[in-house]
Amino acid sequence: MPDWLIYTGSRNGPEDGADPLGRLPDPPPWRAFDGGPVLPSPPGGSGNEHQATTYRPSDDAVQQANAALYLRRPLLVTGPPGTGKSTLAYAVAHELGLGPVLHWPITSRTTLRDGLYQYDPLTRLYAAGRADAPADENIGRYIRLGPLGTALLPYARPRVLLVDEIDKSDIDLPNDLLTIFEKGEYEIPELTRRADPSAEVMTADGPGARVTVTAGTVRCNAFPFVVMTSNGEREFPPAFLRRCVTVELRQPSGAAELSAIVREHLGPLAEQSDDLVRRFLERSTSGTLATDQLLNAVYLCRHAAAADRRALADRIMPYLTGPIDDD
Ligand SMILES: Nc1ncnc2c1ncn2[C@@H]1O[C@H](COP(=O)(O)OP(=O)(O)OP(=O)(O)O)[C@@H](O)[C@H]1O
Ligand SMILES: [Mg+2]
Numbered sequence: 001m002p003d004w005l006i007y008t009g010s011r012n013g014p015e016d017g018a019d020p021l022g023r024l025p026d027p028p029p030w031r032a033f034d035g036g037p038v039l040p041s042p043p044g045g046s047g048n049e050h051q052a053t054t055y056r057p058s059d060d061a062v063q064q065a066n067a068a069l070y071l072r073r074p075l076l077v078t079g080p081p082g083t084g085k086s087t088l089a090y091a092v093a094h095e096l097g098l099g100p101v102l103h104w105p106i107t108s109r110t111t112l113r114d115g116l117y118q119y120d121p122l123t124r125l126y127a128a129g130r131a132d133a134p135a136d137e138n139i140g141r142y143i144r145l146g147p148l149g150t151a152l153l154p155y156a157r158p159r160v161l162l163v164d165e166i167d168k169s170d171i172d173l174p175n176d177l178l179t180i181f182e183k184g185e186y187e188i189p190e191l192t193r194r195a196d197p198s199a200e201v202m203t204a205d206g207p208g209a210r211v212t213v214t215a216g217t218v219r220c221n222a223f224p225f226v227v228m229t230s231n232g233e234r235e236f237p238p239a240f241l242r243r244c245v246t247v248e249l250r251q252p253s254g255a256a257e258l259s260a261i262v263r264e265h266l267g268p269l270a271e272q273s274d275d276l277v278r279r280f281l282e283r284s285t286s287g288t289l290a291t292d293q294l295l296n297a298v299y300l301c302r303h304a305a306a307a308d309r310r311a312l313a314d315r316i317m318p319y320l321t322g323p324i325d326d327d
Contacts, residue, residue, distance in 0.1 A: 004066065004070075005062060005063070005066050006020055006021065006023055006024055006066055006069055006070075006096065007020075007062060007065050007066055007069065007091075007092050007095055007096060008062065008095070009055075009056070009057040009061075009062045009091070009095075010095060011052075011053050011054065011055065011056075011091070011094075011095070011264075012053075012095065013045075013094055013095065013097060014095070014096065014097040019097070020095070020096050020097070021096060021157060021158075024069060024070070025070065027071075027072045027223065028071065028072070031071065031072035031073070031223060033184040033185075033219060033220045033221055033222075033223055034219070034221065035152075035153075035154030035184070035185065035218070035219030035220050035221045036154050036219075036221060037154065037214075038154050038155070038156045038221050039153055039154055039155050039156065039211060040155070040156060041098065041099040041155050041156070041157050041159060042099055042100060042205045042209060043099065044099055044100050045093075045094065045099075045100070046089075046090040046091075046093035046094040046098075046099075046100065046101050046160070047090065047093075047100045047101050047103070048087075048090040048101070049094065050265075051087045051090050051091070052087070052090040052091050052093065052094035052095075053094060054261075054264040054265045055084060055087045055088070055090070055091040055264075056257070056260060056261055056264060057084070057088060057091065058249065058250070060247055060248075061077075061084075061088060061247055061249060064245050064246070064247035065088065065092055065225075065247075067245045068225065068226075068245040069158075069225060071245060072223035073181075073243060073244055073245050074163075074177075074181055074226035074227075074228055074243070074244050074245070075088075075225075075226065075227050075228070075244065075245050075246075075247065076166075076228045076230065076236070076241070076244040076245070076246045076247070077227055077228065077229050077230070077246075077247055077248075077249060078229075078230045078231070078232040078246070078247075078248045078249070079231075079232060079248050079249030079250060080231065080232075080249075080250075080251060080288055080290070081231060081288070081290045081320055082251075082290025082291050082292050082293070083249040083250060083251055083290070083291070084249055084291070085227075085229040085230075085249055086162060086164055086227075086229055088227055088249075089101050089160050089161075089162040089225075089227035090160075090162075092160060092225060092227075093160040093225075098157060098158060098159065098160050098225065099157075099159065099160075100205060101160045101161075101162050102147035102148075102150055102151050102159055102160065102161045102162065102204055102205075102224075103147060103162045103164060104146065104147035104148060104161065104162065104163050104164065105164045105165065106163060106164060106165050106166050106168050106169045106173070107165075107168055107169075108168055108169065108170055109170070110168075110169055110170070110173065111170070111173070111176075112148075112173060112176040112177065112180065114146055115146045115147060115148030115149065115163075115177075116145070116146055116148055116149040116180075116186050116188075117143055117144060117145045117146055117149045117188060117201070118143070118144050118146065119142060119143050119188075119190050120142045120143075120144075121142065123142055124139065124141075124142040138199065138200070139190065139191070139194070139199050140199030140200040140201040140202075140210075140213075141202075143188065143190065143191075143199065143201040143202065144201065144202040144203070144204070145201060145202065145203045145204055145211075145218075146204055147161060147162075147204045148161060148163075148177075148180070149186065149203075149204070149218065150203045150204040150205060151220075151224040151226070152180070152184065152185065152186065152218050152219070152220045152224065153203070153211055153218055153220070154218075154219060154220055154221035155220070155221060155222055155224075156221060156222060157222050158222040158223060158224050158225045159224045159225070160224065160225045160226075160227070161224045161225070161226045161227070162227050162229070163177070163226060163227070163228040163229070164229050165229055165230065165231070166228045166229065166230050167230035167231055167232070167233055167234040174236055174237065174240045175237065175239070175240060177228075178239065178240050178243050181226065181243065182243065184219060184220040184223060185217060185218060185219035185220065186217070186218055187216060187217050187218075188201075188213060188216050188217070188218070189216070190216075191213060191216030192215070192216035192217070193216075194216075197214075197215050197216035198212060198213060198214045198215065198216070199212070199213055200212045200213075201213055228244070232248070251284065251289075251290075251291065252291065255274070255277050255278065255281060258277050258280065258281070258291070258294065259273070259274065259277050261291060261295075262277065262294065262295060262298055265295050266295065266298060266299060269298070269299065269302065270298060273298040273301075275309065275310075276294065276297050276298050276301060276309070276313050277294065279310060279313055279314070279317075280293075280294045280297070280313075280317060283314070283317060283319070286319070286322055286323050287319030287320070287321060287322020287323050288319060288320040288321040288322055289317055289319065289320065290320060293316060293317040293318075294317065296316050296317075297312075297313040297316040297317050300312065300316055301313055301316075
């Protein structure tokens with residue numbers, strides 16, 4: 001393993017008292033950010049410990065994840081369904097001890113503003129109209145930062161942001177995002193318009209999480225580790241691609257790698273699953289299958305009689321694209 005790698009794909013968390021990011025060099029001068037006052041990251045694991053501790057990344061994925069960390073650039077991860085695109089974010093958060101992953105699932109209706117923050121003026125209006133409303137009521141109680149808005153808070157260590165399925169977005173979102181990632185900051189006009197533009201707002205880290213935003217502007221300190229996933233059905237503009245580090249994931253091609261993944265997930269339950277791994281590879285030549293279909297088949301077929309195993313496995317591993325099963 002080349003020694004410039006900070007994330008190695010080891011599946012272990014940081015050793016007690018060790019900080020793997022201690023070896024991460026300062027950012028390139030054009031990617032240095034100085035937001036403050038600096039905040040500690042919230043405690044806790046990645047939020048998906050099983051996935052994080054069983055993930056076997058390709059060498060290419062490890063290398064490109066490190067390039068994104070060094071260059072302070074988002075990582076665009078493409079590849080067919082079930083190749084571990086989303087899981088990569090959890091694996092990096094776990095190994096480097098970067099705390100809970102901020103998950104931002106994208107749909108065709110998602111806007112940049114949804115990711116940054118939500119302001120709820122109606123509840124505020126209602127509260128102000130009540131007889132017992134406090135005279136100086138706190139606007140921050142009606143502002144909640146979204147996953148993107150939270151990731152750009154001035155944390156001392158990078159937060160991990162998963163922008164999941166960016167290919168599902170409206171046509172403008174990738175460009176809007178790259179502007180934000182370029183600047184590493186955003187404004188909350190509802191705050192900047194006020195005489196006192198500072199407020200304690202809620203974050204995407206759960207109901208109790210609050211931070212103070214000063215001068216109505218959020219600017220990052222450590223640039224977040226951003227993973228953007230795409231099934232690759234969409235072309236992104238060159239201006240977007242130029243500002244990302246890219247990696248394409250592939251289905252593991254050999255029985256050895258598949259068996260290792262099955263053992264990683266199922267431990268002793270993975271014994272005597274070679275026939276299913278072979279069947280998965282056989283079927284993979286005629287249509288698309290995903291690794292987690294194999295995991296389901298191995299888990300389930302332990303309970304089937306030997307004579308029924310193959311038929312059951314085929315039912316659990318239908319083609320995602322390609323020939324239609326005829327039974
Ligand atoms: N290389 C791998 N090592 C271990 N487990 C893997 C690997 N690749 C995929 N898996 C497992 O397969 C499942 C699917 O992974 P994941 O959800 O990350 O895929 P994805 O590429 O994001 O799929 P989709 O495009 O459908 O969102 C998970 O249970 C994950 O743990
Ligand atoms: Mg995914």
